Amino acid sequence: MTTTAAGRAIVTTVLDVELISVTKRYGNTTAVSDINLRIPRGTYCCLLGPSGCGKTSTLRMIAGHEDISDGDIIIAGQNVGNLPPVKRGTAMMFQNYALFPHLNCVDNVAFGLKMRGVAKDARRAEARKLLAMVEMEKYAARLPAQLSGGQQQRVALARALITRPKVLLLDEPLSALDPFLRGTMREELKRLQRELGISFIHVTHSQEEALALADLVVVMDHGIIVQSGPPQEIFNRPATAFVARFMGGHNVIRADGGAFAVRADRCRIASPSPSDGHAGSIGGAVSSIEYLGTVVKVGIATAATGEVVALVPDDQFFAAPLALGETASLTWAATDAHPVTL
Amino acid sequence: MNRDRRGKSFYILASLFAAFVLFLYGPIATIVILSFQGPDGGLTFPMHGFSVHWFHALFQQQMVGDFGGSITRSLILAFMVMVANVVISVAGGMAFRRRFAGSTFLFYLVIASLIVPSILVSLGIGLLFSQLGLNPAWWSSAFGAQLTWTIPFGLLIMFAVFNRFNKSWEEAARDLGAGPWRSFTNVILPIILPGVVGIALFGFSLSYDEFPRTMMTAGDSNTLPLEIFAMTANVTTPVIYALGTLTTAFSALVIIVAMTSMAIIRRRRAAKLG
Structure with a gap:
């Protein structure tokens, strides 16, 4: 297909998922309000936000586990609004993995093929292949209760992928894992997504x-x-x-009736009179000093915006150390300040 | 040290517990012992010898009661109640997972039959049958009367089972292409199976020894508990104890068989793990 005058036709063909004015209401409360989103083919997309922001409702509507109150969801060019999950070409990995406790790993993974009428030997062979892909083939005969959280997650991943989905939906997949495992699984998810070349939509509250x-x-x-x-x-x-606050690592500074954000690691601490005329600055008393290894986090209490923070490289900080209560100012280059709406 | 630790309360509670055990098993033990009374013995102690004479007598036709017929009826009825109880309780449990119009009222309506004196339920059903010009019978009116007793239990067990049931199992099944029926047979039922077996056992044993609700509803042919009760008035020999021993042994057997088969299933599932 070639580009139309509007450039629209070609766009739809390379989208995996498109949300058009999607709304979700529960009684009188609106969980998702008129959102539009286009996810190009083979994208790792993260829906990010605090709890109650509507990210999980959005995911569940894409999955077909929640009705859409208003709007359309297009997956691979097909309007899936009224289709059951199985007809959408999506697969979902649930937050608690939802492995069937009465089935061992092979049969858990093979479940999707069993529902599609694939014969026992064929579906088990396929399930073993997928278990191998997530490095769980050794545990094929185990029941979910005999696996650790990370292992359960790998099995859940294999189970979701066995139906060859176009889009994999992941609901807070890493939140139940300990921090070390979370890092490992994160790399694993990214690797899988790259290798499979399909879109992943991953709900998380972790920026x-x-x-x-x-x-x-x-x-x-x-x-x-x-x-x-x-x-x-x-x-x-x-x-x-x-967004600046939620992503973290930013100072949101009010000025001239508006506000701007500046990254804390781009801020410096200067003696009371800043030398650089182009830099912005804000003054106050040093209110906190935290040594974090590679950087020192210095907080300055200001009258205008409350506490602002600079992440100062450790060598710079210790070359001219500050004490709590000392007067100092936070400075930044004008190019590092970005206006934000409040 | 030990004596210090075991204060007065230990001995009070221990004797209370001993009394409870004695109260529970004493009568059963007495009946079991007396059922082995010698041929010349009577209904009470002392024992005149030791024999299985009364067990023999039980299976001979000189009996006042109808042991064979009543136990057959009781077993068939218990089986009917067991099946109906499982089907209705599981279906009801599934239905009550969602709130529907009148669900609270319906729930109290079902549970109320646990509170209504059982003899009144029995009397009511018996009366209703005669008003409708129907003959009460163990397989119709008594069957219904017993279900008023077993279904509330079954339903409460299902509530407890579904309380621990993770809804995302069902969603996962749906996500993987299972329709409502296959998600029930392939996912829900296997997961709740221990609870379902419990309901079946409950239904069977509640029916098998049910007395007050059956009393006015069994019609002409007695179930076993009714027969035993009738026999206590007429039979003056230890044969009634033999009957008690035998039925108790049978109940124990049913439970042991059920428990063992559950344990075997569990072990087989575990054995499949490599």
Whole structure:
């Protein structure tokens, strides 16, 4: 298909998922309000936001486990609004993995093929292949209760992938794991997504997870999409004060009736009179000093914006150490300040 | 040290417990012992010898009661109640997972039959049958009367079972392409199976020894508990104890068989793990 005058036809063919004015209401409360989102083919997309922001409802509507109150969901060019999950070409990995406790790993993974009428030997052979893909073939005969959290997750991943979905939906997949395992599984998810070349839509409340994994970060709050874009764009140019605060590592500074965000690691601490005329600065008393290894986190209590923070490289800090209560100012280059809406 | 630790309360509670055990098993033990009374012995102690004479007598036709007929009826009825109880309780448990119009009222309506004196239920059903011009019988009116007793239990067990049931199992089944029926047979039923077996056992044993609800509803042919009760008035020999021993042994057997088969299933599932 070639480009039309509007450039639209070609766009739809390379999208895995498109949400058009999607709304979800529960009684009088609106969980998701009129959101639009386009996820290009083979994208790792993270829906990011605090709890209650509508990210899980959005995922469940894409999966078909929740009715859409209004709007359309297009998956691979097909409007799936009224289709059951199995007809959508999606597969979901549940937050608690939801492995069937009465089936061993092979039969858990083979379940999707059993429902499609694949014969026992064939589906078990296929299930073993998928278990091998997630390095769980040794545990094929175990019951879920005999596996650790990380192992259960690998099996759940294999089970979701056996139906060859076009889009894999993951609901807080890493939140039940301990921090070390979380890091390992994060790499694993990214590797799988790259190898399979399908889209992953991953719901999380961890901005670190979203930055590490996503090609497309979608920040949600109160049922709307506040900002979406590549992770660097979200982190470097937060559109709103909410995004800047939620992504962390930013100071949101009020000025001239507006506000701007500046990354804490781009801020420096200067003696009371800043030398650089182009730099912005804000003054106050040093209110906290935390040594974090590679950087020192210095907080300055200001009258205008409350506490602002600079992440100062350790060698710089210790070359001219500060004490609590001392007067200092936070400075930044004008190019590092980005206006945000409050 | 030990004596210090075991204070007065230990001995009070221990004797209370001993009394409880004695109260529970004493009568059963007495009946079992007396059932082995010698041929010349009577209904009470002392024992005149030791024999299995009364067990023999039980299976001879000189009996006042109808042991064979009543136990057959009781077993068939218990089986009917067991099946009906499982089907209705599981279906009801599934239905009550969602709130529906009148669900609370329906729940109290079902549970109320646990509170209504059983003899009144029995009397009511018996009266209703005669008003409708129907003959009460163990397989119709008594069957219904017993279900008023077993279904509330079954339903409460199902509530407890579904309380621990993770809804995302069902969603996962749906996600993987299972329709409602196959998600029931392939996922829900296997997971709740221990609870279902429990309901079956409950239904069977509640029916098998049910007395007050059956009393006015069994019609002409007695179930075993009714027959035993009738025999206590007429039979003056230890044969009634032999009957008691035998039926108790049978109940124990049913439970042991059920428990063992559950244990075997569990072990087989475990053995499949490599």
